[in-house]
Amino acid sequence: xxxxxxxxxxxxxxxxxxxxxxxxxxxxxxxxxxxxxxxxxxxxxxxxxxxxxxxxxxxxxxxxxxxxxxxxxxxxxxxxxxxxxxxxxxxxxxxxxxxxxxxxxxxxxxxxxxxxxxxxxxxxxxxxxxxxxxxxxxxxxxxxxxxxxxxxxxxxxxxxxxxxxxxxxxxxxxxxxxxxxxxxxxxxxxxxxxxxxxxxxxxxxxxxxxxxxxxxxxxxxxxxxxxxxxxxxxxxxxxxxxxxxxxxxxxxxxxxxxxxxxxxxxxxxxxxxxxxxxxxxxxxxxxxxxxxxxxxxxxxxxxxxxxxxxxxxxxxxxxxxxxxxxxxxxxxxxxxxxxxxxxxxxxxxxxxxxxxxxxxxxxxxxxxxxxxxxxxxxxxxxxxxxx
Numbered sequence: 001x002x003x004x005x006x007x008x009x010x011x012x013x014x015x016x017x018x019x020x021x022x023x024x025x026x027x028x029x030x031x032x033x034x035x036x037x038x039x040x041x042x043x044x045x046x047x048x049x050x051x052x053x054x055x056x057x058x059x060x061x062x063x064x065x066x067x068x069x070x071x072x073x074x075x076x077x078x079x080x081x082x083x084x085x086x087x088x089x090x091x092x093x094x095x096x097x098x099x100x101x102x103x104x105x106x107x108x109x110x111x112x113x114x115x116x117x118x119x120x121x122x123x124x125x126x127x128x129x130x131x132x133x134x135x136x137x138x139x140x141x142x143x144x145x146x147x148x149x150x151x152x153x154x155x156x157x158x159x160x161x162x163x164x165x166x167x168x169x170x171x172x173x174x175x176x177x178x179x180x181x182x183x184x185x186x187x188x189x190x191x192x193x194x195x196x197x198x199x200x201x202x203x204x205x206x207x208x209x210x211x212x213x214x215x216x217x218x219x220x221x222x223x224x225x226x227x228x229x230x231x232x233x234x235x236x237x238x239x240x241x242x243x244x245x246x247x248x249x250x251x252x253x254x255x256x257x258x259x260x261x262x263x264x265x266x267x268x269x270x271x272x273x274x275x276x277x278x279x280x281x282x283x284x285x286x287x288x289x290x291x292x293x294x295x296x297x298x299x300x301x302x303x304x305x306x307x308x309x310x311x312x313x314x315x316x317x318x319x320x321x322x323x324x325x326x327x328x329x330x331x332x333x334x335x336x337x338x339x340x341x342x343x344x345x346x347x348x349x350x351x352x353x354x355x356x357x358x359x360x361x362x363x364x365x366x367x368x369x370x371x372x373x374x375x376x377x378x379x380x381x382x383x384x385x386x387x
Contacts, residue, residue, distance in 0.1 A: 016329070020345055023333050027342035031289060031366035034345075035230070047232070047263060050270035062262040072265045075272060076236045080221055081212030084244035087265065089256050091198055091235035092123055094222045097250040098237050099159060100131040102192050102220070108158025110134045112150070112186075116142065116168035117161065118196060142169035147181035151188060160186040162218075163196040164203055170308035170318040171199065171359075173206045183217045193217065198224040198235075199314060201276055205283040206313040219243075225264070228279060228315070229271030230363070234264040278364065282315035285369070286362040290317055292371040293360070296378025297321070302385075308357075316361045323385060325349040325356035331384040332358075335377075343377050 010018070024030070024037045038046070051057060055068055062068045069087050077085040088094035095118075103109045111127065113119065115137045119127050127133040138145040138153045144162055162182065165171040174182065186193050195218040197203075200211065207214055215221045220239035225231035237247055251257050290307040297305040308318040321328060325347040336342035347356045 019333055023336040024342060024345060026340070027336045028340035029365075029369075030336075030342040031369065032361040032363045033365040034361075035226070043232075047267055047270070050274065051266045054269045054273050055266060061260060062265065063260060064257060065261070068262050068265045068269070072268050073236065075269065076223065077238055079211050079272070080215040080223070080238045082215060082221070082238035083241040085236045085238040086244045086247045086251065087261065088235045088237060088251060089233065089258055089261065089264070091118075091222055091224050092126065093251070093254050093256050094235045094237040094247075095119065095161075095194075095196060096126060096131055097247050097254065098194055098220050098222060098239075098243075099127060099133060099161065101243055101246050101250065102159045102194065103131070103133055106158035106190075106192060108156065110136055110155065110157040111159045111161055112136050112138050112145075112153065112157040112191070113161040114144065114163060114166060114169075115140055116166060117163045118167070118198070119161075121168055142166075143172055144174050144179075145182060146178070147185040150182055150185040157189070157191055159194055160191050161194045161196055163198075164200055164214075165206075165314050167199070167316075171312070171314045171316045172309055173203055173313040176207045176209055179207065179214075180217060192219040194219060195221040197221045198227050199316070201228045202279045202283060202314040202316075205280050225268035225271060229268065229275045231267040231271045232264045234261070234268055275363075279315065281367060282362045282364075283312065285367055286312040286315045286317060286360070288371050289360065289362055289366065289369065289374050290319075292369075292374025293319060293378050295371070296375035297382055299375065300379045300382035301387075302382055307360075315363070316359055318357045319344070319360050320355065320357045322355055324354060327385065328356055328358070331381055334384055335381050339380065341377050341380070343381055 021036055055071065059067060065087060073085045073087055077083065099111055109132060111133050113135055120135065127135060136155050136157055138149040144166055150160060165173045183193050200223055203214065204211060220237060220243060222235060222237050225234040290312050294305055294307055304322045306320040308320065328347040332344040344358045347358045349356050
């Protein structure tokens with residue numbers, strides 16, 4: 001059966017979403033096979049298959065975290081080298097709880113973070129509205145703060161939150177020595193350190209350290225189960241046992257102690273088992289893709305192209321082109337529909353007219369691409385753009 005791409009009665013945004021999803025499902029080749037392409041039946045069948053060998057499916061169903069959810073919490077705590085971990089239905093809730101717990105323990109409700117971080121960009125001011133916290137910014141540069149910026153910041157703060165990697169700046173990470181210096185600078189100010197590690201799983205290549213050593217720098221760490229790991233949803237907050245105990249209380253207050261979360265927990269365990277070991281190969285391939293895109297667009301005569309960072313720090317990076325977002329979206333969908341190759345799916349406009357970027361991500365679907373494949377696909381994409 002052919003999937004509908006929308007009707008004339010739908011609004012333009014709905015038609016675009018339907019067209020994009022149809023193009024994604026129809027693409028024979030892509031750099032990342034995202035979750036939006038699956039039907040409910042396909043996703044459930046894949047979950048059962050992926051969970052085999054990861055958890056005993058003959059065990060009774062988990063209720064309020066007394067089964068597979070607890071097993072997942074233990075696994076995460078072990079991977080991150082922390083005393084305990086607490087499952088949350090969303091990362092937003094996990095970080096809300098972490099930061100308000102630290103505020104209560106330090107007696108300081110001020111959180112130092114980056115203005116491009118997730119709480120500032122995507123949470124509708126929740127830290128202040130729900131938790132009464134105040135945020136300050138040691139830097140506005142498109143990178144994590146330096147040790148000197150943390151050490152010399154004029155205002156006091158009780159918690160330093162570092163998003164690793166910083167998505168809105170291009171999924172960028174510091175060097176390991178830079179990160180340890182930043183943490184040390186926070187300690188000098190008697191501040192606790194919390195890592196927004198939604199994509200921490202894929203940060204080991206750039207930082208050159210295992211997960212437990214990276215997480216060991218922070219007092220607490222939040223990790224996601226669907227970013228990088230391909231899970232359904234969910235997150236965990238890891239840290240001292242006393243923090244975990246308090247976090248469970250706040251999780252209930254926030255309505256996050258859900259009756260049954262076993263599908264989400266199973267998908268997370270499967271991701272840790274299957275996707276986590278593959279992430280370094282995705283990072284390496286992202287670097288091949290970034291170079292191929294630059295070379296392909298330059299060879300096609302585009303006047304300007306940037307990948308940010310130039311050499312990706314993780315399996316994701318930003319690609320900037322000098323066109324309006326709407327023009328680039330149309331070229332992306334047309335390429336997928338006409339050739340079966342889907343390079344890009346969404347473009348985001350920024351303040352400068354005629355300039356837009358997309359988030360490029362690589363997973364198992366992109367491992368077979370050679371640099372020549374990427375160059376050729378970029379040249380085909382460029383041919384669809386106005387000159």
